[in-house]
Amino acid sequence: MDFSSLPLLSITTFLPVIGALVIMVLRPKQTKTAYGIGIVFASLTLLAAIMIWIQGIGSSLSQVEELSWIPSLGIAYRLGVDGISFPLVLLTAFLFLTSLIFSAKIKDSANIFIQLVLMLETACLGVFLSLDLFLFYVFFEITLVGMYFIIAKWGHEHRKKAALTFFIYTLIGSLFLLLAFLALYLFSDTNTFDIQQLITNPTITGLAATLTFWGLFIAFAIKTPLFPFHTWLPLAHTEAPAAGSAILAGVLLKLGTYGFIRFPLQMTPDAFREFAPYVIVIAVFTALYGAFVALAQTDIKRMVAYTSVNHMGYLIFGVAIAAVTTTTSGMIALDGAVLQMISHGVVTGVLFLLVGALQDRTGTREMNEMTGLLKTYPILSGLFMLAAFASLGLPGLAHFPAEFQIFLGGFDVYPVAVGIIIIGLPITTALYLRAIQKVFLGTLPEGFTGLKDLGSRELWAIVPLILATILIGVYPDSLLSMIHATTNFFGL
Amino acid sequence: MATDLLNISPQLIVLSTTVIVLCLEMARLPRAALWALVVGMLTATGVAVDMLGTDTTAFSTTFRVDALSLWAVIILGPATILFALLGRSELKDSAREGTIYSLMGFSALGAMILAGSGDLMFIVLGLLISTLAGMAMAAHPRNDPSSEGAMKYFIYGSVAGAIMLFGLTFWAGLAGTTLISGINNPDLSSYAVMFGFITLVIGIGYAASLFPVHFWTPDTFEGAPVSIAAYLSVVPKIGALFALAQVVRDLPVSLVDWPLILAVLAALSMTFGNVVALWQDNVIRLLAYSTIAQSGYYVLGVIGVGQSSLAIDSLVVFGVAYLLMNAGAFAITLGEGTRLDDFKGMGKRRPWQAVGMTIFLLSLVGMPPLAGFAGKFLLFGAAIESGYSWLAVVAILNSAISLAVYMRIVVPMFFQEAEDGQIRTYAPGTSFVWISTFVLTVVVGIGVQWFLT
Secondary structure (H helix, E strand, O other), rough: OOOOOHHHHHHHHHHOOOHHHHHHHHOOOHHHHHHHHHHHHHHHHHHHHHHHHHHHHOOOOOEEEEEEHHHHOOEEEEEEEEHHHHHHHHHHHHHHHHHHHHHHHOOOOOHHHHHHHHHHHHHHHHHHOOEHHHHHHHHHHHHHHHHHHHHHHOOOOOOOHHHHHHHHHHHHHHHHHHHHHHHHHHHHOOOOOOOOHHHOOOOOOHHHHHHHHHHHHHHHHHOOOOHHHHHHHHHHHHHHHHHHHHHHHHHHHHHHHHHHHHHHHHOOOOHHHOOOOHHHHHHHHHHHHHHHHHHOOEEEEEEEHHHHHHHHHHHOOOOHHHHHHOOOOHHHHHHHHHHHHHHHHHHHHHHHHHHHHHHHOOOOEEHOOOOEEEEEEOHHHHHHHHHHHHHHEEEOOOOHHHHHHHHHHHHHHHHHHHHHHOOOOHHHHHHHHHHHHHOOOOOOOOOOOOOOOOOHHHHHHHHHHHHHHHHHHHHHHHHHHHHHHHHHHOOO | HHHHHHHOOOHHHHHHHHHHHHHHHHHHHHHHHHHHHHHHHHHOOEEEEEOOOEEEEEEEOOOOHHHHHHHHHHHHHHHHHHHHHHHHHHHHOOOOOHHHHHHHHHHHHHHHHEEEEEEEEHHHHHHHHHHHHHHHHOOOOOOHHHHHHHHHHHHHHHHHHHHHHHHHOOOOOOOOOOOOOHHHOOOOOOOHHHHHHHHHHHHHHHHOOOOOOOOOHHHHHHOOOHHHHHHHHHHHHHHHHHHHHHHHHHOOOOOHHHHHHHHHHHHHHHHHHHHHHOOOOOOHHHHHHHHHHHHHHHHHHOOOOOOOOOOHHHHHHHHHHHHHHHHHHHHHHHHHHHHHHOOHHHHHOOOOHHHHHHHHHHHHOOOOOOHHHHHHHHHHHHHHOOOOHHHHHHHHHHHHHHHHHHHHHHHHHOOOOOOOOEEEOOOOOHHHHHHHHHHHHHHHHHOHHHHOO
């Protein structure tokens, strides 16, 4: 089909914020109406994203939309999509829709909550679709403001501290990003913020390139996060409301990992190659650290949060492998890393929603205080186990094809590093099995009267994500073919 | 002579407007005085906009008619109107209300003269006009805190001005002329030039609230009416920093490493202002320390003069942005009250004003796509292009600290319950100021192209 007359990328990006404006103007009294409007616009966004897919994702940046903005500084409104960014756009549209469905129980200032979530969705889509450093930065920063208010207003006990830590910490990161962007601009031949030009013709060299690389590294390492910049993550993920955590882990962390691929790997490739060994050491350490600390948690939400750190370690390991080698193994690792973004988004997203459902029923996140829930909540327990198995990398589920490719690609170049990082797998297996044993098996304490098993609202949010987990696990090529076309085009 | 007068017509319009305003006040017609000020400032701004692109000098190169001096009129003309409206809201029917308007006009004239200085005498003159009028305004309420604040402003001003005058005699003596361009001579004695420059920075830094000559700022702001504090935080600062840019344009780096001196001052100013602001419980004092920090950021643009293509743009855009966000924040403080507790529960009570205040504060942090971001973006760019990347790093770390500062106002607005007590009302002038600056803070951030030369 041909939609080429429509600016599909702009439509996709701005549909959510239009939904927010509609809510602002209509001010629905009923929270149901408000959620209805929000869900309709989130669905339309997903539909528009699928139309982009039908239009055809090229191997290079394509479907470019451009409008003049600040010509004297080489800044323009530029959007475009390729095989790296499109899967993330799809993930974003999908995860925001399910999170919005899941959070329909939030009644406190529901209108504002929905508006913030929709604004956040526009900002996230904008980050993935921007082809201009300035525009990218604008969207990147708006995500912080949106998330700050979601955590601070609708989070759990320590929400204010968590929100402020998240805001300040990630702001430091994005300010380093700003400096790096300014350096890229000042050292480019034509003084431009155009991402396409900066990729095809990376002119920055020498010390400037080194400093820019480390500026980008710090910015994205805080966002991803990598050790030792991860300290904001457990706090923010634990204190945010369930849908907020799902979005935070599922989409917002990907802003960092996507950034690693789009900027250091493509714009300062030589510096990245030079410093890749350091990055690999950090990535390996992050993966193991995340796994071990997750093992030590008793709060189930914190545990899931730390497994994110572990998965991000694998992911950046894959990107760093791609920076070192130009052979096919680099490409395999990068394919794996991109797929890992999607897998982690879907799996961790659904895990956080399930933990939210669990907390709603038991009133606690402490694993020591929950036991024997399998009998009372068979559906919830079954789905949680499935998601947990996906997260620990069971073949046939989403994480396996991604992590397998990362390790396969890495084995060719750094077999020892792969040997070490792979220790993370048995540890995550152990911690998930222990959690399942504690929470779901055993006997229910007497007198426990919780709510019913998952209701239709929760099922509508969770089941699609579980289906996606299985689909990616069984048929990864649905996304991999698109990803591979682009990584192949990188010609690393 | 005729072309000279034509070239300084914006400043002449401001001067005659101010004299008319003063006459109307003598006739005890404060309302008419306010309107005369509005019309005159708008006319001067319009003329300056029309003259944009001119690059010449007047009166034997003693006054420069260039991007900086024209933009000073375009920024400070509307600024004076906004602050006069705030003053009307706050001081309506007080004794000698109209004097405020004429003093604002005079002080703005001083700042506009500073911004176009081509001669050392103009710097001295501009600084005097701008700050003397400010002192009188700060003392307007005639109570203890305001008299104390005005006294501090006066004594600091006298000492700083005297030191500057003493140092500048060295420059005039060395160069044999009071023209700033006279100093552009690599054969001069480096030590004497450096001495002159340091005293100049003391004089200008005082008006701009730069560390270490900022001490008057919090006390004077706290004692003065809110609208006057808002005025003092913006108008003299922009004039003074533009004057500094006029001086360093002609100052050879081989004689005195002025970028380094300014970089150290900028770093100290930012850090001191932001860190001390963390402990303030009075919103006016908090904003006072924030202006000290913002002055520090602003100096990054001056450092870029002559070395970065972004320098003049950054000075202009940040000037516009700084006016908008500071005027807005002070306007809402005028409406809500000066204690942090007054902001409790504002999100429920007045959601639009709360959103407005959040936008102003986020703009001060430098969040895109707001005006403050556009300004800081150019300032950082100018610093990096001039080889001062370390200063840009200090500036971004300070932006992160400043987020913690401004969040101290945002948190009570949205996440704390209101205290019992009477709710203040917004005068029409206050509402006009915060709404117009709110819209413009967003519009300027996106439409920054209009302000680039």
